[in-house]
Amino acid sequence: MQSNLFNNLRSSILIIALMAIVSIDALAQKKPNIVILATGGTIAGAGGSSVKGQYKAGQLPVEELIEAVPEAKEFANLSGQQVANIGSQAMNNETWLKIAKKIKELANDDNVDGIVITHGTDTMEETAFFVDLTTATDKPIVFVGAMRSATALSADGPKNLYNAIGIAARKDSWGRGVLVTLNDEIIAARFVTKTNTTAVNAFTGREFGILGYVYDAVPVYYQRTEKRTTAETVFDITDRTSLPQVDIVYGYSNTNENLIKTLINEKVDGIVFAGVGNGNIYPTAMDQLERAVKQGIKVVRSARVGSGRTTLGAEVDDEKYGFIASDFLNPQKARVLLMLSLTKTKDYVKIQENFLEF
Numbered sequence: 001m002q003s004n005l006f007n008n009l010r011s012s013i014l015i016i017a018l019m020a021i022v023s024i025d026a027l028a029q030k031k032p033n034i035v036i037l038a039t040g041g042t043i044a045g046a047g048g049s050s051v052k053g054q055y056k057a058g059q060l061p062v063e064e065l066i067e068a069v070p071e072a073k074e075f076a077n078l079s080g081q082q083v084a085n086i087g088s089q090a091m092n093n094e095t096w097l098k099i100a101k102k103i104k105e106l107a108n109d110d111n112v113d114g115i116v117i118t119h120g121t122d123t124m125e126e127t128a129f130f131v132d133l134t135t136a137t138d139k140p141i142v143f144v145g146a147m148r149s150a151t152a153l154s155a156d157g158p159k160n161l162y163n164a165i166g167i168a169a170r171k172d173s174w175g176r177g178v179l180v181t182l183n184d185e186i187i188a189a190r191f192v193t194k195t196n197t198t199a200v201n202a203f204t205g206r207e208f209g210i211l212g213y214v215y216d217a218v219p220v221y222y223q224r225t226e227k228r229t230t231a232e233t234v235f236d237i238t239d240r241t242s243l244p245q246v247d248i249v250y251g252y253s254n255t256n257e258n259l260i261k262t263l264i265n266e267k268v269d270g271i272v273f274a275g276v277g278n279g280n281i282y283p284t285a286m287d288q289l290e291r292a293v294k295q296g297i298k299v300v301r302s303a304r305v306g307s308g309r310t311t312l313g314a315e316v317d318d319e320k321y322g323f324i325a326s327d328f329l330n331p332q333k334a335r336v337l338l339m340l341s342l343t344k345t346k347d348y349v350k351i352q353e354n355f356l357e358f
Ligand SMILES: NC(=O)C[C@H](N)C(=O)O
Pocket: 040, 041, 042, 043, 057, 086, 087, 088, 089, 119, 120, 121, 122, 123, 145, 146, 147, 148
């Protein structure tokens, strides 16, 4: 009698244990839900010939991009949403806000484990940095593009997308800020920049390199950025319908100061000067930038050089003129940070702090 009771108890414990193991196993095998947000670009581009360079960006819908990587369904549940279908040379504030708001919504959705954004490469670094600074989440957000159109011979888009989905699907990618992947490399949105007009290895992180590689959709990381990204951001665009007007003026020998006069007349909110060398400025342009600051326009000194730091108060006395030094941000990225800074403050000291922290 007693041994019967003991046997019953033993078999029920066994059944419960077995059920627990089965459900833990099912949980472990649960595929992550990855959303692909498509915005256009060469990755969705199509042309008349597979061997001629001519094509049009932003032609294929997101469903076709997903159909090109059926292998990714082995490790992720995929769904797609079309936010835009443009060449990224046509990217604007309105679409930035649309993309950033959509990403924020998905990041707050418990059913979403990672987000992949297909985007043209021309302005990818700007959109990726904008999203990096406006999405408070630890979930993986991965930008991906291609240098060859979807109809080109040896198109790089499908492999890049397959890798991007793999990056977004892995727990290891959480809390690393917005990531960009092309050509098997993973680069932080904060540092990534396009440095080649046509090559498949068009992107680099300059002196900060890559965060890791992605082999057959499995990311391997070697470092992380110390800069404040995603979860550590202070910027929020949820309620915004527009952004401050910030323009870039390119520096060169004999810079035409009328370009700056025009911006002053237009009452822009900020000017990024892509200076020569360490952000240096032609004398008559300097006079106009001084005038701009006096009229309440925020001026950031960056550099046209392509690498290196634009340092505070080296050949230009920034404190005297109220200029902000861009540190390691290139002009187009300095523009993004100045725009977002201006949504929070007009204090140039605080804006300078942002350029050292973000
Ligand atoms: N490779 C590319 O994606 C270039 C294209 N013009 C774009 O930015 O949309």
